[in-house]
Every structure is written in structure tokens, then in C-alpha cells.
Amino acid sequence: MKRVHKLQITTAAVLALSVPTFSLADPTFDFYGQLNFGLFSVDDGTESETFITDNDNSNTRVGATYSNDLGNGGTVKGHFETALGIDGSAASTMDNNDSDIDLNRTELRKLELIYETPGYGTFYGGQGSMSADGVAEADLSGTTVVAYSSVSDLAGSFQFRPEDGPLSGTSISNAFKSYDGARRARVRYDTPSYNGFTGSISWGKELLVVPDKREFTDIAVKYANDYGAYKVDGRLGYQWINGTEDGETDEGVASGSVAVLHTPTGLNFAFASGAADEADSSYYYAKVGYIQDWFSLGSTALSFDIFEGSDFDADGSDSESLAISAVQRVDAYNLEVYASYRTYEFDATGTDYEDIDLFVVGARWKF
Numbered sequence: 001m002k003r004v005h006k007l008q009i010t011t012a013a014v015l016a017l018s019v020p021t022f023s024l025a026d027p028t029f030d031f032y033g034q035l036n037f038g039l040f041s042v043d044d045g046t047e048s049e050t051f052i053t054d055n056d057n058s059n060t061r062v063g064a065t066y067s068n069d070l071g072n073g074g075t076v077k078g079h080f081e082t083a084l085g086i087d088g089s090a091a092s093t094m095d096n097n098d099s100d101i102d103l104n105r106t107e108l109r110k111l112e113l114i115y116e117t118p119g120y121g122t123f124y125g126g127q128g129s130m131s132a133d134g135v136a137e138a139d140l141s142g143t144t145v146v147a148y149s150s151v152s153d154l155a156g157s158f159q160f161r162p163e164d165g166p167l168s169g170t171s172i173s174n175a176f177k178s179y180d181g182a183r184r185a186r187v188r189y190d191t192p193s194y195n196g197f198t199g200s201i202s203w204g205k206e207l208l209v210v211p212d213k214r215e216f217t218d219i220a221v222k223y224a225n226d227y228g229a230y231k232v233d234g235r236l237g238y239q240w241i242n243g244t245e246d247g248e249t250d251e252g253v254a255s256g257s258v259a260v261l262h263t264p265t266g267l268n269f270a271f272a273s274g275a276a277d278e279a280d281s282s283y284y285y286a287k288v289g290y291i292q293d294w295f296s297l298g299s300t301a302l303s304f305d306i307f308e309g310s311d312f313d314a315d316g317s318d319s320e321s322l323a324i325s326a327v328q329r330v331d332a333y334n335l336e337v338y339a340s341y342r343t344y345e346f347d348a349t350g351t352d353y354e355d356i357d358l359f360v361v362g363a364r365w366k367f
Contacts, residue, residue, distance in 0.1 A: 026068075033062035036145070038338075038362025040089055040097075040154075045354025046161055051097040054088030055362055056153045058145050061109065073118035079128065081110040089360075090156040090173070106208045109183060124188040127208070131188055131200035131218035132181030132237030138257035139270045140231060141289030142301030145364050146338040147325040149257065149272040149285040150178040151307045154360065160346050160353040172356065174313040175346045176321060177283070179255040179274030181218055181237060196225035215242045234258040251278040257285075266291035270305075283309035283319070298329030317348040336364045 036058055041050040054060050063081030070076060085103030087096075112126035136149050146154070156173030186204025200220045206212040220237035236256035243249050255274030262268065268289040275282035287305035294300050302325070309319035323342035330337065344356040 028067045030065045030067075031062070032064070032367065033060075034058070034364055034366045035060050036362065036364040038089070038146075038360045040092070041359045042092075042094075042155055042158055043357045044094065044158060044161055045163075045356070047094050049092075049094050049097055051092065051099075053092055053097060053099040054086040055146070055360070055364070056088040056090035056156075057148065057150075058364060059083050059088050060086060063110065075116040077114040077116070079110050079112050079114060081108075083107040083109060089154050090152070092155065093157050093159070094167075108208060119192060121192050122190045124186070124190075124202075127183065127185050128188070129183050130181045130186055130204055130216060130239075131190075131202040131220040132239050132253075132255065133183060133218075134180065135220050135222070135235040135237035136178045136180035136255040136257050136272045136274055136285075138233040138235050138259040138272070139287065140233060140259045140261035140268045141270060141287055141303045142268075142291050142299065142329075143289060143303040143325045143327045143338070143340075145327060145336055146340040146360065146362070147287070147303055147305055147323050147342070149270075149307075150180060151285070151305075151321045151323070151342065151344075152176040152178075154340075154342065155344075155356070155358050158356055160344075160356065163352050163354060168351075168353065170313050170346065170348075170353075172344055175317070175319045176307060176309060176344065177274075177276075177281070177312060178272065178285070179253050179276060179283075181220070181239060181255075182216075184216055186216075196223050198222045213244045214248060215244060216240070217242070229262055229264050231261040231263060232259070249278055251276060253277075261291075279311065280315075281309065281311040283307060283312075295328070298331040300329075301327045313346075314348045317346065320345040334366045338362055338364070 036055045038055045039052050061081060061083045066078035068076050085101045085107050087100045108127060110128045112124055112128040115123045139148050152173040157171055159167040159171045161167055184204035185207040186202045188202035191199040202218045204216050217240040223234040225232050239253040241251040253276045257272035259270040270287040272285040285307045287303055289303035291299055291301045304324050307321040311317060312319050321342060321344050323340055325340035327336050327338040339361045342358045346353050
């Protein structure tokens, strides 16, 4: 009995000493969201449609965060975020652009638990960004709400037409890919930042889209720093996609990007590139931008970008997209008003396709 009592006393003492180390402070909760709708006009060379819908470059969403500091200097967080199920610009077609609402599990963006250690990095678990998510999207132009490396997001389901022909079945999303990472159910670890560098590794599966038995492993390195008048953002990642069933193939995808902003002049540049070894397809994306405070209500951002891709959808194909964009901030209302004109060109061996032209004006309000 004495041994039991000693064990109980020793255990109680350890717990008493541990509680202050991991005790919780007062938790903080935050609710946020955004609305982002635009007037879209699309012309595929034969037909044209004008409609209002959600801008899938940065779709309408809501979210909530929980944060609590621990006694050991770490922080535990919870993060929930979901889109609202609006059939937005990426899902719109010539025949269907009614912006119906269909809230389903694929709208879930984040449902994760995060532990930021005092000095050993950050651990993530649950639905959220894989390590390579965002590696192709370094961009300091101020126009990403309507123009960035994933050029298909604005109108991905619209299909190309052969000259004077019917829809081909090849959509913008088939012909233009950024090979950026994704959000999945995963475990992830990020290293502490060292001289602006952060490393990350993750493993996950796609649980929101059924059936998808593949396994995903990402690694990434990110760099962010200021050099006086210059701000630099660089990212590089690799994704291993492992097929686990008969008929599925393994694939490797590499992508990266870099952006530079000269803050005194507002002149900025961005470059992104990616390639997939199994499909043997690749692309590059380049953007030049200019930010100025011409109006008292907020900054004005202008940009021009170009996308060049090869071997998407078909061997020997060429994909090209050009865009000119403008975004006006209204700081008092946390509002961005934007406009963009983008053209998509796709050429495949033996077939001439009509260009698809897109014009959009809209606004994003964050709360």
C-alpha cells in the first residue's frame, strides 16, 4: 500500500508541475469572410454570354479561428473555412451560368488543428493546405483577386470550338494548369523560419472527392524577406502523387514562383513555372505590375500577364493566355473593385480552335 501511495503522490506532483507549463490563457475567437462577385462576359468565337456570378479566383467564403497561448510558449489553434456552394465562374458554361447554390462537402476548405511550438516549428492536422499549396502563386502585384498564375479559375469550364464547329470537349481548365498544390486531409510540419527560409513536408489523401484512393506527399521551401526598397517572395515545391489501385499511375509535379516589389516606385514582377513528369506538360507565367496611390481612397494596381503552356490535353498542343487587369482599393470599406480582360488561345495538331475572350468587372469585400 505504501508503494501505491508513493506512486500516487509522485504522479500528482508531476501533474502539478506540468499544468502551469501547458496551461491555457484566455482563448481568442475570430470570424471572417468575403463576398466576391463579378459581371462576366465570355465569347468563344461563335456564342457569347454575359452573367453575374462568384469570382472563383478568390471565391465567396466564411471562416472562424480559435487561438490560445500555452504556458510553454507555444500556441494551439483551430481553423474552419468553407465556401458557400455557389456555382461560380470556374463552373459556368455557355449553357449553365445561373450561379445555383449546392453546398456539399467539397466546399470545405479548412478544418484543422494547429500547434505552433516555442521553437521547433508548426504542426498541422486535418483538412487544409498541403506543403505545396501556393508555391506557384508568389505575387506582389495587388491584382491577384482577378489575375494570377492559375489563369483557368476565372472561366475553367468554357470549351474551345474548332473554327465554325461545335464545342470540342476541351475546356480552359484542360488546357491551362498551374500545377500548384492543393488542400487535402493531411498531416504537415513546417520548420521555424531561418533568415527568411521555411521548409515544409506533408502527407495526405483526398477525402472530400470520392472515389480517390491516391496518396499525396509534398515538400516545399519558401522564402520571404525585405531588402530595404525591395520585397521578395520565392517558393518552390514538389508533389509525389502515388496511385494505390490498379490502373493508377504515379506522378511527380514540380512548381515554383518568385515575386519582387520595388516599394518606392510600385513596380513589381512575378514569374511562375511548373511541369508534370507523367503528362510531360509544362508552362511558364510572367507578370509585370504597377502600384500607385493616385486616389485618397486607396492604392491602384495595374498588371499585364502572359501564360505559355505546352502539351496540355494533347501532345504537341500550345496554350497561351494574355490579360490586362486593374484593381482599385477602397480602404475605408475593405473593398477591392476590379476589371480585367483575358484571352485564351489553344492550338492542337491538326485543329484550329477559336480564341475565348473574357471580360470581367467586380468587387471583393472582406469582413
